[in-house]
Amino acid sequence: MKSLNVAIVLMLCASLAFTTWLDGAGTQTPIVAVQPQLSRSPLEFKQISLEVKVINATYAEFEFSASILNTSNQTLQYVIEFSTSTGYAPYYLFAPPLPPAKPLEFAVEINSEKFGRLDVRVKGSTATAFSSLEAEGDDRIHLDGWMVLTQIRYLIWREYLENYVSFSFRPEVQYEGPALASETDLQVTFSYPIEYTKADEANYRVEIVDGYKIVRYPERFYGGYGLSFNLYKPRIPATSLIVFLALWTLLIAVVVTVRRRHVKD
Amino acid sequence: MKIDEVLRDLYEFKWFKISAAIFLGGFFIGYNLGFLDFVPTPIPFQYLVPYLAKAMSSAYYPGSVPQIDKLDYVKYTFGEAVVVLGGGVLIGLATVGALFILGLSIGASLPSILEYAGVLAASQSIIFAVLFTCAMIFLGTSGLSLGSSILHIAKNTAFKIDRRTYDAFLLGLAFLILSILMELS
Numbered sequence: 001m002k003s004l005n006v007a008i009v010l011m012l013c014a015s016l017a018f019t020t021w022l023d024g025a026g027t028q029t030p031i032v033a034v035q036p037q038l039s040r041s042p043l044e045f046k047q048i049s050l051e052v053k054v055i056n057a058t059y060a061e062f063e064f065s066a067s068i069l070n071t072s073n074q075t076l077q078y079v080i081e082f083s084t085s086t087g088y089a090p091y092y093l094f095a096p097p098l099p100p101a102k103p104l105e106f107a108v109e110i111n112s113e114k115f116g117r118l119d120v121r122v123k124g125s126t127a128t129a130f131s132s133l134e135a136e137g138d139d140r141i142h143l144d145g146w147m148v149l150t151q152i153r154y155l156i157w158r159e160y161l162e163n164y165v166s167f168s169f170r171p172e173v174q175y176e177g178p179a180l181a182s183e184t185d186l187q188v189t190f191s192y193p194i195e196y197t198k199a200d201e202a203n204y205r206v207e208i209v210d211g212y213k214i215v216r217y218p219e220r221f222y223g224g225y226g227l228s229f230n231l232y233k234p235r236i237p238a239t240s241l242i243v244f245l246a247l248w249t250l251l252i253a254v255v256v257t258v259r260r261r262h263v264k265d
Numbered sequence: 266m267k268i269d270e271v272l273r274d275l276y277e278f279k280w281f282k283i284s285a286a287i288f289l290g291g292f293f294i295g296y297n298l299g300f301l302d303f304v305p306t307p308i309p310f311q312y313l314v315p316y317l318a319k320a321m322s323s324a325y326y327p328g329s330v331p332q333i334d335k336l337d338y339v340k341y342t343f344g345e346a347v348v349v350l351g352g353g354v355l356i357g358l359a360t361v362g363a364l365f366i367l368g369l370s371i372g373a374s375l376p377s378i379l380e381y382a383g384v385l386a387a388s389q390s391i392i393f394a395v396l397f398t399c400a401m402i403f404l405g406t407s408g409l410s411l412g413s414s415i416l417h418i419a420k421n422t423a424f425k426i427d428r429r430t431y432d433a434f435l436l437g438l439a440f441l442i443l444s445i446l447m448e449l450s
Contacts (some may be wrong), residue, residue, distance in 0.1 A: 154377075154380075154381060155302045156299070156300055156301070156302050156376050156377065156380060157301075157302050158302070237300070237376065237380050239379040239380055239387075240299075240300050240375070240376035240377075240379040240380050241300075243296070243300075243375070243376075243379060244296070244297070244300045244376075247293060247296060247297075251293070
């Protein structure tokens with residue numbers, strides 16, 4: 001009994017010593033996380049507006065304008081970029097070779113109040129123009145264009161229009177990821193044919209003018225902005241409806257006939 | 266024996282009725298699901314009938330380019346016929362599953378073909394669907410009858426196969442060849 005008590009006391013001492021040793025080993029010098037200095041974009045924007053009008057299922061027009069201010073103390077070269085949907089990626093049942101990409105149809109004209117019409121280069125689904133702002137200088141950019149809508153998806157009861165357009169302004173050099181959010185709001189006006197429904201239409205006040213629905217809403221501008229169309233309209237499936245009705249008529253006829261036989265028996 | 270007598274005999278054959286009921290039941294469910302937009306994306310079932318899936322996927326995805334050659338159509342159609350017929354050795358269980366899924370596949374593919382494929386493609390698809398349906402029902406009849414005979418052996422009774430099993434097989438084979446020729450045309 002005495003030896004048992006001694007053993008318990010020894011075990012308790014050992015466990016306390018072990019815990020203390022573990023605590024000491026686990027102590028680490030704290031690592032001070034240094035918040036990286038976020039570089040503020042030298043471009044600032046104000047009075048930004050975007051108007052997109054979907055004329056029909058295949059054609060849309062857009063107009064974008066923004067006042068740009070160079071907050072740095074040196075002349076700044078910057079890029080204005082517009083890009084649009086590339087259409088659905090080809091979908092294959094089995095692994096195939098890629099077919100040649102279908103060229104996108106769109107046109108963009110970019111005008112600067114200081115330099116006039118800018119030279120626009122188009123590559124794939126992107127149109128790019130270059131301009132510059134003197135130290136603490138400003139300019140106003142107008143971007144007008146149209147595009148053929150390519151992303152149309154069909155279901156039996158719905159037809160979807162799923163295109164998008166995006167606009168971006170960024171310094172030509174020293175571009176460090178997305179620009180910081182501008183405090184200025186972007187005013188978006190989006191109009192589309194009355195027969196279509198915008199997926200998030202319920203969130204907005206919808207005006208109807210000349211057969212078009214118009215929604216207006218403010219958005220934050222991050223040196224760029226992307227607008228998804230995401231419209232749909234109902235459709236009546238005429239051909240498959242006939243077969244559907246025929247199948248159900250047949251089913252009902254079979255059920256009625258079989259039931260009559262049962263009654264006779 | 267005349268063909269009309271063979272058909273009349275087969276019509277009275279219970280396995281023909283069961284085979285037709287399973288396939289057409291699957292077709293009915295598939296068509297309804299397809300028509301009500303419950304299969305907005307090409308589900309694997311439709312790949313089982315690539316001849317129809319070709320027309321169907323191009324309807325849902327306008328940019329789609331199904332890269333299947335005619336040999337694929339033949340391979341799939343023949344492979345499915347083998348499963349439906351040979352499934353009989355598993356006392357018809359595999360035949361039942363294959364018949365239902367093939368019916369479902371054809372039914373689910375048809376609404377979009379009728380809606381979006383052109384007149385020619387839709388007509389070809391319908392003719393193929395009819396021939397393929399006949400082939401599968403007859404081969405299914407044969408497979409189920411074979412399954413029933415195997416079950417008889419399991420019950421220690423004599424192994425015998427109904428004459429109509431052979432008739433169903435031969436008719437199914439004829440329709441299978443016609444549907445393959447349709448795919449190759």
